[in-house]
Amino acid sequence: MSHSIQQVNEMKYEEFLQVFGNVVEHCALCAAAIWAHRPFYNVQELHAELCHFIDNLPSIGREGILRLHPDLAGRIAQLGLLTSESKKEQLSAGLDTLTEDERETIMDLNERYKEKFGFPFVICARDNKKHAILTGLKIRIENTSEVEVTTGVEEVKKIMMYRLLDLVKTDN
Amino acid sequence: MSHSIQQVNEMKYEEFLQVFGNVVEHCALCAAAIWAHRPFYNVQELHAELCHFIDNLPSIGREGILRLHPDLAGRIAQLGLLTSESKKEQLSAGLDTLTEDERETIMDLNERYKEKFGFPFVICARDNKKHAILTGLKIRIENTSEVEVTTGVEEVKKIMMYRLLDLVKTDN
Incomplete structure (x- = not known):
């Protein structure tokens, strides 16, 4: 199911996690963190926030994200x-x-x-x-x-x- | 099942994640990250590594960890x-x-x-x-x-x- 960015911005964190919890495989923390930065202008900004969060993890965190992949x-x-x-x-x-x-x-x-x-x-x-x-x-x-x-x-x-x-x- | 610290230190990351993936609720990234820092001297050091990882997350990451809790x-x-x-x-x-x-x-x-x-x-x-x-x-x-x-x-x-x-x- 596809959501408008307005719908995304109105989501409580529980719903946001249900929808976006696996955009990074098995790593719901990424979505859980960037919910704090809503509203998002569009899907590109949502993506940019996730990238920014990942880039600012300690380096073992970026390795860790890879380890969560099959x-x-x-x-x-x-x-x-x-x-x-x-x-x-x-x-x-x-x-x-x-x-x-x-x-x-x-x-x-x-x-x-x-x-x-x-x-x-x-x-x-x-x-x-x-x-x-x-x-x-x-x-x-x-x-x-x-x-x-x-x-x-x-x-x-x-x-x-x-x-x-x-x-x-x-x-x- | 309880593991000796020697057994823990010999685990490949897949097994380590199976065992420790939920020591932080729904946040397997913590265990996935600190696997890089094995061997651990004892369970206290394992705990300290996890704490250190969490403390070094961006602040929205710490909020995010809370959001993964029921x-x-x-x-x-x-x-x-x-x-x-x-x-x-x-x-x-x-x-x-x-x-x-x-x-x-x-x-x-x-x-x-x-x-x-x-x-x-x-x-x-x-x-x-x-x-x-x-x-x-x-x-x-x-x-x-x-x-x-x-x-x-x-x-x-x-x-x-x-x-x-x-x-x-x-x-x-």
């Missing part, structure tokens, strides 16, 4: 335990059509990535098809930890924008 | 939808034995408190019986917002310590 095409997906948002995004990337070989490759790379960095590989699945995701994993695993925190968090912000656009009308 | 003796409790930790704590305070009058008073005060501050009244229910909670609500609703954020967050830290002590052995 592996792409991982066990949680196979068990059908993804959040509805993640499920839709992973489907849009074609991650349900992986061959057995592709799935093994991606799961192996995910494990090596997590072993190296201590957080999972995060990429905006709505912007990338499965081959781009596989290529991204192979390239990004070579980065430094610092670069990967920054890169992962920028992907979180893109994911957040798509999720917001599903929830807030843009024609105010 | 009302005491509120609708979520009546609907049986509390987290298992909150349910146990509210029971220990005797909030299941409220008279009809007491329940009405507490729900009315909760609403007025949230209307004034924009976050719910948070108190460590394991440290307070129902009469102390009612008295606390009546007194604290007169405070300034700044005082109540600080007071609420200090209560979050007490709740956190009890929850940690249920999860980590203290006899290393």
